[in-house]
Amino acid sequence: MRHRHRLPQLDAARPFLTDGGLETTLIFHRGLELPCFAAFDLLKDDSGRDELRAYFEAYVALAREHGVGFVLDTVTWRANPDWAGRLGYSLDDLDAANRAAVALAEEIRAAGEAKGTPIVINGVIGPRGDGYDPGEAMSADEAERYHARQVATFAATAVDMVTGVTMTTSEEAIGIARAAREHELPAVVSFTVETDGRLPDGQPLRVAIERVDAQTGGSVAYFMINCAHPTHFAGVLEDGGAWRERIGGVRANASTKSHAELDEAQELDSGDPLALGAEHGALRARLGAVSVLGGCCGTDHRHVAAIGRAWDD
Numbered sequence: 320m321r322h323r324h325r326l327p328q329l330d331a332a333r334p335f336l337t338d339g340g341l342e343t344t345l346i347f348h349r350g351l352e353l354p355c356f357a358a359f360d361l362l363k364d365d366s367g368r369d370e371l372r373a374y375f376e377a378y379v380a381l382a383r384e385h386g387v388g389f390v391l392d393t394v395t396w397r398a399n400p401d402w403a404g405r406l407g408y409s410l411d412d413l414d415a416a417n418r419a420a421v422a423l424a425e426e427i428r429a430a431g432e433a434k435g436t437p438i439v440i441n442g443v444i445g446p447r448g449d450g451y452d453p454g455e456a457m458s459a460d461e462a463e464r465y466h467a468r469q470v471a472t473f474a475a476t477a478v479d480m481v482t483g484v485t486m487t488t489s490e491e492a493i494g495i496a497r498a499a500r501e502h503e504l505p506a507v508v509s510f511t512v513e514t515d516g517r518l519p520d521g522q523p524l525r526v527a528i529e530r531v532d533a534q535t536g537g538s539v540a541y542f543m544i545n546c547a548h549p550t551h552f553a554g555v556l557e558d559g560g561a562w563r564e565r566i567g568g569v570r571a572n573a574s575t576k577s578h579a580e581l582d583e584a585q586e587l588d589s590g591d592p593l594a595l596g597a598e599h600g601a602l603r604a605r606l607g608a609v610s611v612l613g614g615c616c617g618t619d620h621r622h623v624a625a626i627g628r629a630w631d632d
Contacts, residue, residue: 326480326505326540327388327437328610329567334630335388335439337570337613338378339623342396345370347587348619355405357397362419371423377620379431379438385627388437390611391428393420396445396484399469414472417442421476442473442481442504444495452578453487453520459534462494463501470495474502482507485546487519489527489534496535509543509568514577516555524555528562541567541608546615548575548590549598556605564608571595571626573617581616589617596625600632 328335341358345351349370354360361367371394382389395417397403403413421440428438447465448454457465466483473481481504483495492508499506510518510527517523522530528542542565544552549571556563573590574581581588599612612630614622 333387334610334612335390336382336623336627337390337611339614339618340616343587343616344619355397355402357406358394359398359416359420360406362416368423375427379436381620381624383434383436390439390441391424392441392443393424395420395443401447417469417472418476421478425477439479442478444469444481444483446485446487456488457491459490459493462491463497466495467498470498470502474504480505482509484509485511489522489530492531493534496539500538505540507541508539509545511546512552514551516552525562528565541565543568545570546572548572549602550575566606567608568611570613570615572615573622587617592621592625595622596629599626600629603630
């Protein structure tokens with residue numbers, strides 16, 4: 320097993336790439352059924368694993384073309400007890416699914432690195448509730464207990480790090496960071512924001528980042544923003560300070576629509592890849608610490624390619 324305390328994306332001259340909107344691509348472009356938006360359910364058979372493998376291989380190839388490394392997510396955004404229970408998974412089944420997700424990532428990494436692309440395996444931890452709605456808020460202690468099982472499962476595998484993705488509250492993020500620290504895993508926190516640049520619970524992004532750092536002793540490797548369009552958070556980034564230098568990654572949505580509008584949409588809004596790339600390029604001066612670039616809902620390899628090019632220009 321690899322030494323898990325070195326994250327090469329932090330030392331790279333150019334940001335590593337990651338993938339785009341996994342679930343939206345599988346549903347709208349591949350025509351697959353994903354109950355509860357749970358991509359991990361595809362791990363249960365060969366055809367599902369083939370779909371996931373093909374999806375990621377396209378992005379690894381893109382990173383190779385750009386001459387950069389790749390952060391490879393496990394398909395485990397919904398692989399926590401509440402969501403898995405809705406799909407009929409027992410806790411033991413869930414543990415096995417999380418391990419299977421890492422095993423697939425190891426296979427993809429081996430193939431990618433054989434062709435010269437450095438790859439970091441990232442254990443993805445999604446919110447207990449929905450990524451658009453904080454729902455019944457947990458305390459940091461409750462969140463730590465809730466997410467500890469998935470973190471412990473990842474800690475016994477080859478993951479290099481874990482990320483709390485689409486976090487809607489700072490308390491849940493604190494809990495995940497503390498669980499990761501307990502298991503000596505590097506942790507990243509990725510917040511989602513509404514069209515006003517605030518978290519879904521109303522907390523300003525700056526306050527959320529500063530609170531997580533204060534409550535975890537700065538143990539988070541870096542922060543990210545995901546599942547929001549750049550126009551939703553560009554304004555809040557005008558407020559400088561040390562908090563902004565803690566933002567190490569961006570995975571934006573293709574669409575300018577709000578979370579509520581996206582939730583009700585029956586068709587995919589894939590926006591304009593070139594425009595999305597340009598909007599990322601405009602953020603570069605304010606996000607000098609970014610080490611990972613990718614996409615979220617509605618994006619595919621076209622968007623990530625445009626983002627990578629714009630960031631380099």
